[in-house]
Amino acid sequence: xxxxxxxxxxxxxxxxxxxxxxxxxxxxxxxxxxxxxxxxxxxxxxxxxxxxxxxxxxxxxxxxxxxxxxxxxxxxxxxxxxxxxxxxxxxxxxxxxxxxxxxxxxxxxxxxxxxxxxxxxxxxxxxxxxxxxxxxxxxxxxxxxxxxxxxxxxxxxxxxxxxxxxxxxxxxxxxxxxxxxxxxxxxxxxxxxxxxxxxxxxxxxxxxxxxxxxxxxxxxxxxxxxxxxxxxxxxxxxxxxxxxxxxxxxxxxxxxxxxxxxxxxxxxxxxxxxxxxxxxxxxxxxxxxxxxxxxxxxxxxxxxxxxxxxxxxxxxxxxxxxxxxxxxxxxxxxxxxxxxxxxxxxxxxxxxxxxxxxxxxxxxxxxxxxxxxxxxxxxxxxxxxxxxxxxxxxxxxxxxxxxxxxxxxxxxxxxxxxxxxxxxxxxxxxxxxxxxxxxxxxxxxxxxxxxxxxxxxxxxxxxxxxxxxxxxxxxxxxxxxxxxxxxxxxxxxxxxxxxxxxxxxxxxxxxxxxxxxxxxxxxxxxxxxxxxxxxxxxxxxxxxxxxxxxxxxxxxxxxxxxxxxxxxxxxxxxxxxxxxxxxxxxxxxxxxxxxxxxxxxxxxxxxxxxxxxxxxxxxxxxxxxxxxxxxxxxxxxxxxxxxxxxxxxxxxxxxxxxxxxxxxxxxxxxxxxxxxxxxxxxxxxxxxxxxxxxxxxxxxxxxxxxxxxxxxxx
Numbered sequence: 001x002x003x004x005x006x007x008x009x010x011x012x013x014x015x016x017x018x019x020x021x022x023x024x025x026x027x028x029x030x031x032x033x034x035x036x037x038x039x040x041x042x043x044x045x046x047x048x049x050x051x052x053x054x055x056x057x058x059x060x061x062x063x064x065x066x067x068x069x070x071x072x073x074x075x076x077x078x079x080x081x082x083x084x085x086x087x088x089x090x091x092x093x094x095x096x097x098x099x100x101x102x103x104x105x106x107x108x109x110x111x112x113x114x115x116x117x118x119x120x121x122x123x124x125x126x127x128x129x130x131x132x133x134x135x136x137x138x139x140x141x142x143x144x145x146x147x148x149x150x151x152x153x154x155x156x157x158x159x160x161x162x163x164x165x166x167x168x169x170x171x172x173x174x175x176x177x178x179x180x181x182x183x184x185x186x187x188x189x190x191x192x193x194x195x196x197x198x199x200x201x202x203x204x205x206x207x208x209x210x211x212x213x214x215x216x217x218x219x220x221x222x223x224x225x226x227x228x229x230x231x232x233x234x235x236x237x238x239x240x241x242x243x244x245x246x247x248x249x250x251x252x253x254x255x256x257x258x259x260x261x262x263x264x265x266x267x268x269x270x271x272x273x274x275x276x277x278x279x280x281x282x283x284x285x286x287x288x289x290x291x292x293x294x295x296x297x298x299x300x301x302x303x304x305x306x307x308x309x310x311x312x313x314x315x316x317x318x319x320x321x322x323x324x325x326x327x328x329x330x331x332x333x334x335x336x337x338x339x340x341x342x343x344x345x346x347x348x349x350x351x352x353x354x355x356x357x358x359x360x361x362x363x364x365x366x367x368x369x370x371x372x373x374x375x376x377x378x379x380x381x382x383x384x385x386x387x388x389x390x391x392x393x394x395x396x397x398x399x400x401x402x403x404x405x406x407x408x409x410x411x412x413x414x415x416x417x418x419x420x421x422x423x424x425x426x427x428x429x430x431x432x433x434x435x436x437x438x439x440x441x442x443x444x445x446x447x448x449x450x451x452x453x454x455x456x457x458x459x460x461x462x463x464x465x466x467x468x469x470x471x472x473x474x475x476x477x478x479x480x481x482x483x484x485x486x487x488x489x490x491x492x493x494x495x496x497x498x499x500x501x502x503x504x505x506x507x508x509x510x511x512x513x514x515x516x517x518x519x520x521x522x523x524x525x526x527x528x529x530x531x532x533x534x535x536x537x538x539x540x541x542x543x544x545x546x547x548x549x550x551x552x553x554x555x556x557x558x559x560x561x562x563x564x565x566x567x568x569x570x571x572x573x574x575x576x577x578x579x580x581x582x583x584x585x586x587x588x589x590x591x592x593x594x595x596x597x598x599x600x601x602x603x604x605x606x607x608x609x610x611x612x613x614x615x616x617x618x619x620x621x622x623x624x625x626x627x628x629x630x631x632x633x634x635x636x637x638x639x640x641x642x643x644x645x646x647x648x649x650x651x652x653x654x655x656x657x658x659x660x661x662x663x664x665x666x667x668x669x670x671x672x673x674x675x676x677x678x679x680x681x682x683x684x685x686x687x688x689x690x691x692x693x694x695x696x697x698x699x700x701x702x703x704x705x706x707x708x709x710x711x712x713x714x
Contacts, residue, residue, distance in 0.1 A: 002283060002293055004332040005262055007058040007135060007176060008300020009046050010325050012472050014307065017042055019476040032083045039064065053329035058176035059131020065090045065475050071137050072111040075164055076122035090475060093658035098474060100567050102180055102217050104303060105523055107474035114148030119160040123167050134172060138179035138213065139165050140194050145181065155193045162200035169201060174210040183218040185573055191222050195229065202230045216264060216299035218571045219243040223251060233260035239267045239298035245282060253289040261290045264298030266331050271304060271483060271525045273323045274331045277340045295335045301325040305469035314464055318485055321346040348527045349486030358537045366588045368619055370595035372644050375621060379598045382556060383509055388681055388708050389440040393602050393624060394513045394559060395688035396430050396445035397697055406450060423447050424501055431505045433698060438705045441557065442510045444502035452515045452561065453523045457482035459494040460542055481524045484535060490542035493549050500553045511600060512550040512558040514543050517586040522564030533582035540589040547593045559600035560590055566611060580614050587618045598622065604687045612641055624648035626686040647676055650686030652700050659699050665707035683708050
């Protein structure tokens with residue numbers, strides 16, 4: 001009989017307990033002993049959830065911030081002396097760079113080996129590895145996703161690290177090793193290195209440890225070599241790995257009979273129910289070819305909310321088609337029992353007007369009538385901005401009063417008129433602070449928005465928000481994806497009144513603030529019954545309508561954020577063109593409006609260097625990109641292209657409570673201005689200021705304005 005296996009369950013907890021525990025420690029409400037005790041209790045709850053649903057599961061999944069960082073500590077790269085030091089490296093002044101985990105919205109801390117001339121890994125035995133089947137990030141993935149390792153020394157680092165893994169593995173009867181980097185475009189040299197690593201890891205193990213290696217997010221191009229590795233089991237993604245199933249079936253039983261195949265038929269990245277019958281049919285084929293087949297999730301479950309239980313506002317017709325992390329475990333049981341009864345394919349709600357509007361689009365709808373150089377001349381005359389203009393990305397601190405105002409209005413504890421009055425007061429105060437500090441382009445602060453994506457999803461037809469569908473983006477930062485379940489349209493204006501009010505409070509320009517179609521899709525769960533491109537164009541047309549309404553009330557700048565533009569890029573280059581074709585078009589469709597309107601775009605915390613040419617095809621006027629954590633590496637990408645647009649490189653890391661000094665910012669600015677002409681340069685933070693406090697925000701903004709003055713006057 002087929003067995004079930006699960007891994008990567010969300011650590012957040014049903015009621016965001018993880019977030020509360022750690023942030024209480026940061027606020028000195030609990031001590032380190034309570035922090036450890038409370039996270040162990042949460043880990044036990046997850047273990048019990050596994051035990052109640054599946055035959056086997058991975059252990060040692062809990063982290064106090066990030067698993068990649070924990071692995072770096074385990075190997076002796078970082079040696080925090082206590083929890084305060086641990087969190088300083090996560091979010092303090094000397095914190096590690098942060099970037100996206102493959103093509104997901106999870107962020108990880110990037111271990112940096114640029115200060116190591118030679119590998120010097122040491123197993124830090126004082127750090128606890130728990131359970132009978134501990135979860136480890138694989139050695140190749142760990143090194144591939146780290147930075148600062150010279151290419152000519154990668155194998156030397158890899159083979160020494162493999163020795164450390166062998167020591168760790170030798171204490172267990174079974175280990176779960178995640179190697180998602182196996183689905184990347186790997187060279188023959190890298191595959192040869194992987195073989196050497198796993199030969200070292202499996203040599204002379206006392207307990208004959210069962211090593212099970214899991215790949216996910218896409219397919220593996222070198223399956224034959226993978227199945228030849230000296231390991232017990234292999235996990236493959238049969239949902240997002242579009243070629244995996246066909247390639248496995250073509251290998252033949254001779255090679256497969258010696259392995260356990262962990263067959264990932266349950267989607268770990270989307271909330272739609274699994275086609276149980278489809279999974280069972282293919283499992284029957286696989287069982288005939290392999291030693292053992294175990295059905296599992298196709299990728300870690302932490303990309304999903306914990307459970308649909310308690311979701312009272314999702315219509316039952318839609319809810320019957322949904323499956324969150326806990327329900328995915330039940331799907332594994334259903335596949336095991338060949339129970340097809342709960343599955344019925346979902347077809348999204350249809351809107352004829354939207355369908356016709358998308359079908360009638362022509363090439364001209366995606367190309368502006370005036371190019372970026374000519375638009376700049378028009379906009380400069382209208383805006384009259386100073387050299388090196390300063391601005392922020394959009395949001396300002398979400399204080400307790402701001403959150404309570406929204407919550408009380410949602411629960412009908414205050415009238416709409418009182419809610420609007422409170423929102424206007426916050427906007428007025430935010431505008432005043434920016435003017436007083438000397439900012440050049442202002443924002444309204446977003447007091448009406450709980451989240452940059454959810455706000456729009458709640459105002460667009462064809463989308464459904466959740467009550468408690470939280471997932472972790474990084475550390476303790478959580479967000480609540482919505483579900484795109486039907487044709488998307490804008491029934492009425494979404495953001496105009498707040499921006500119009502902010503503009504009435506000042507003579508300086510105020511930016512309208514929108515979230516782009518790609519990011520809305522990346523941070524939500526997208527319907528599967530129509531093409532991705534069609535969904536993107538539906539959202540883009542709704543956003544375009546909003547920009548045209550901004551123009552009608554005199555707003556001269558609109559920021560259309562796409563922080564997830566890099567995130568959705570397929571891992572394999574062979575699929576890049578397919579993605580960029582629709583993603584670039586969706587942005588340009590959104591912003592194809594009056595050339596007098598200056599379009600800003602914001603992107604953050606991703607490896608943008610390799611796609612800078614595609615970024616240049618997005619027809620914005622100004623782009624702002626993270627720069628502080630990466631040490632200005634993104635600047636190098638703009639040295640080799642004909643970049644005629646304006647650019648703002650973030651000069652302070654808003655994900656850290658540390659206030660950057662004026663000198664810190666001056667250093668970044670001078671580095672950037674060696675490459676980017678002053679006339680094209682803006683100054684701004686890395687991202688929105690929603691999670692920061694007012695005092696640190698004001699101090700940082702003052703330092704930013706003063707840094708600008710230093711650079712201008714030198």
